[in-house]
Amino acid sequence: MDASIKLRVSNIEKSFPGVKALNKIDFSVKKGTVHVLCGENGAGKSTLMKIINGVYQPDSGQILIDEKPVKINNPMQARKLGISMIFQELNFVKELSVEENLFLGRLPVKKIGGSVDWKKVRRETEALLAAEQLPYSPTTQLKDLSVSDIQMLEIIKAVSNKSDIIIMDEPTSAITLKEVERLFAKIKELKARGVSIIYISHKMDEIFRIADDITIFRDGTVVDSRPKDQLDMETLINLMVGRKLTNTYPKETVAIGDDLLVVDAYNQPGVFHDVSFHVKQGEIVGFAGLMGAGRTEVMRALVGLDPLLSGRMSIKGKETSINNVRDSIEQGMVMLSEDRRRYGIIPVRSVMENTTLSSLHKVFNRFRRHKKEERRLVSDAFQHMKVKSPSLDTVIASLSGGNQQKVLLAKSMLRDPDVLILDEPTRGIDVGAKFEIYKLVTDMAKEGKGIIMVSSELPELIGMCDRIYVMAKGTIMGELTKERFSQELIMKYATGTIANDRGNTD
Amino acid sequence: MKFWYTARKKYSIHFVLVFLFIFCTFANPNFLSVNNMTNISTQLAVTTILAFGATMLIISGMLDLSAGSVLALSGVFAVSVYKSTGSMILAILAGILTGVVCNVINAVMISTFKTPPFIATLAMMAVARGVALYFTQGQNILQLGDFVKIGQGTLGIIPIPVIFLIAFGILTWYLLNHTRFGRSLYAVGGNEEAAVASGINVHKIKYTAFIINGIFVGIAGVLFMARVNAGLPNGAINYEFTALTASIVGGTSFSGGIGTAGGTLVGAFIVGFLDNIMNLNGVNSYLQQIIRGGIIALAVIYDIRTKGRRTKQILGNSEKKNEQKQTN
Known part of the structure; x- marks a missing residue:
């Protein structure tokens, strides 16, 4: 018996046909703390969270809340027990309003007549929004809100459910740095109220900022579970992958050749303007910037996914124009989209x-x-x-x-492209796979291909690139050669703290 | 054990057909007679050819509700061309041309003007039927002469429509498995945006799919009118649904990206055998409708359920495999 323990998972096992997904899992979450779960994809974190949330039933083992055994048959029961889960993909209906979404599935009903008590919904929503100091009205449609706004709503929904265990599955994978700060502030506040948070993440810096305790999963077992101060980043990564990753970025020096791709004064009104850059053989060129800076949009126009208004480009010294993806592929330029599920895979x-x-x-x-x-x-x-x-x-x-x-x-x-464009190539991918992808990219550069790497993870850009362009407000604000690489400088360009130094101001 | 498991997964629908066949053989002595078998296969030829076209469209994430009406229009045109020229070749070409023109219009509506396929082909369904009735003034065209041979004749002991059925089956299988068009069709239906980003000309694929469907529908129209020995502007009503049923029972997924020629053939025969045995045993025709509807519902439920299980199964395997590799 330990009064400080909110949730305890004891000896949980779960098998799927042909595979043991979880093997004798034990771990506990203390009241008012953030407990980070990390591990490679497929290590069993999500399966365990689904068990705690009542989506799956364990084959054996127990879940205890406040040291009392509970049985969680479905997510509704989990909610009644005070457990809420915030998924990677947000669970909202875009066409409905804030209040409708908040009360979805639990709309209050009038005693007489049985119709929905919309006045009560409005009153409670307004109270919740006011308490959280959120500026939008109960009738705002979800599609008009940003991802982080919606995430805040998820959290509010969890709070309004009186949840005292909140599970967050990679909540920062789709929000900007500023929004991350907002989320972390919120988490701090929840902690202070005594809420326990289980936080799944792949991002090292985040993990060390936010965690009180860290539990590491590998191949369906708990490898280790320790307070944060007893772990450092390298140990953590080694525990996760179960092997030593000697070098996080397997960057090699490659002879840089001639210009492969030259882009001159690309324009798409309202989206980006005056974008000029070049990529040489064997070069890895980074594109940094905050979300909405126009990086993805430039790349999409470059390969013909979006129309372009004006601008010129040449590949291998030959001036050319690209009207659709087929042209682009034929000219030797291929793009890997940031949105794997939408523009990448044919799932079935x-x-x-x-x-x-x-x-x-x-x-x-x-x-x-x-x-x-x-x-x-x-x-x-x-x-x-x-x-x-x-x-x-x-x-x-x-x-x-x-x-x-x-x-x-x-x-x-x-x-076999000459120019390869990688848009957020390692988003949502575990450490081991990331390393392998970096290695493949390095190999391609060695073969003399030109690589454009768009990324929001600055360490990745700094570790892998030969040159970095920084975009903000739809144009390139700065170009950094290797000796000038630093997170601070990139952020200064990205946030507009330093003025454009490329002489193409509007 | 494992063999049976995979066999059951992969060929479950084939087993159903075999069981049904055995069941029918015992349920009615006439079922297995040469006469009845010839009858079933000639009848099935028309709907199965439609189902092949439907399968290709559903795989690419579209569908064609106008098939029955366009079939009637193609058939009626083919019959009149035959009556005025006496040329079988010209008649068949007229049928195909009609099917293709109607389906190109479908494609323009869907691919160029972005109308949902359901709505666009619903409109075509009304228009084609209207044109057929207007053209014939609602009168059946009778006395087709030698035209009937293509629908009622045989080559050796094999009815000519069955030869068409086999030829179109092979054509569909070939298109789906051995051409870039077929591969692209699965991609477009599986995830259209990813297909575009992979450099596939989605417009071209959609137009081609409809044109091929048009050829299939046109030929089906010729076979149908020849079999019934009349140009019926009001014929083949609801045939598009029979074709859809066959396709779905045969494992084509309405969410797109999944379906095979073989599956559709099996699906068409399951539906055909059921219809036949109900007729032979004198099941009330209203009751038959109820049963047919029930089968569609069951087939779709089965499709959804097995798909869920299949994904989990594969997921399990892949995780197991990963585990093994990591421990190596």
Whole structure:
């Protein structure tokens, strides 16, 4: 018996057909603390959270709240026990208003007539919003709010449910730095109220800022569970991967060649303007900036996904224009999107079909498909990329995020592009897979390809790039060569603290 | 054990067909007669060819509600061309052309003007039927002469429509498995935005899918009118639903990206056998409708449930495999 323990998980086991997802899991969360769970994708964190939230039932073991055993059969029961979960993907109905979303599934009903008591809904929503000092009105539609606003709503919803255990699954994967601060302030406040928070994250700096205790998962078991002050970053990473990652960024010096891609005065009114840059053979060029700075938009226009108003470009010294993705691919320029699920994978099809989708000419001749050739191409690529997939016919949606990303990278490489654009290539991917992706990128640079890396993780850019452009407000604010790389300087350009030094002000 | 597990997963629908066949054989002595078998297969030829077209459209995330009406229009045009020229070739070409024109209009509505396929083809369903009735003034065209051969004749012992059925089945299988078009079709239906970002010309794929569907519907129209020995502007009502049923029972997923030619063939025969045995045993025709509806519902529930299980199964395997690799 320990009165300071809010939630205790004891000896939990869970198997799925053919695999033991969780093996004798023990850990406990203290009252009013943040308990961070980390581990590679597929280590069992999400399965455990789903058990605590009542989505899955454990095969054996116990969950105790306030040291009393409880049985959680479904998420509704979890909510009644004071457990709320905030998912990576937000659970709101975009077309409905703030108040409707807040009370979804528990709308108060009038005693007489049984109709919804909208006045009560409005009153309570206003009270909640006021208490949290949120500026929007109860009737604002969700689609008009930002991701972080919506996340705040999720938290408010959890609080209004009187939850004292809140599970957050990678809550910062889609919000800006400023919004992260807001979230952390909120978490602090919740802690002070005695709420226990279980926080799943891959981001090291975040973990060390916010955690009180850290539990590390690997292959369905708890490897270690310690207070934060007894851990440092390197130990943590080693515990997570179970092997030593000697160098976080496997950057190598590559001879830089001629200009591969030159972009001159790209414009798309209202989105970006006067964007000029160049990429050389063997060079990894970073694009830094805050969310909404226009980085992704420039890249999308570059490969013909979005229309362009004006601007010129040349590839390998030849002036050219790109009207759609087909043009871009044919000219030797391929982009890996930041939104894997939306612009990347065909979820219901096999990993093989996903891999060859941009290179169908290599697989089909005029009359038929070269079945063996296709399998050979893909298995070679998978070996090179270290893709872990049960078979070539496995449906891609069933792979982990890191492996999906590697499949998409394999797909890009199969096209053998001259210029490869990677938009947030390591978002939501575990440390081990990240390292492998960095290595692949380095190898590509060695082969003389030009690589554009758009990323919001500054250490990644600084570790991997030869040059970094910083964008803000739809244009390039600064260009940094290697000797000037620093997080502070990049942030200064990104936030506009230093004026544009490229002479293309408007 | 494992063999049976995979076999059950992959071929469950084939087992259903075999069981149904055995059941029908015992349920009615006439079921297995040469006469009845010939009858079933000629009847099924028309709806199965429609179902092949429907399958390709559903795989790419679209559908065609106008198939029955366009079939009637194509058939009626083909019949009149035959009556005025006496040329079978011209008649077939007229049928195909009609099917293709209607479906190109479908494609323009859907791919160029971004109308939802359900609405666009619903409109075409009304228009094509209207044109067929207007053109014939609502009168059936009779006395087709030698035109009936294509629908009632045989080559050796095989009815000619069955030869068409086999040919179109192979064509569909070939298109889906051995062409870039087929591969792209799955991609467009599985995730259209990702298909665009992969450099697939989605417009072209959608137009091609509809044009092929048009050819299938046109031929089906010719076969249908020849089999019934009349140009019926009011014929083949609700055939699009029979085709959709066959496709769905055969495992084509309405969410797009999944479906096979073989599955659709099996689905069409399951539906055909059921219809046939109910007719042979004199089941009340209203009751037949209820049963047919029930089958669609069951097939879709089955599709959704197995898909859920399948994903979990694969997920389990992949995690296991990962575990093994990591411990290595």
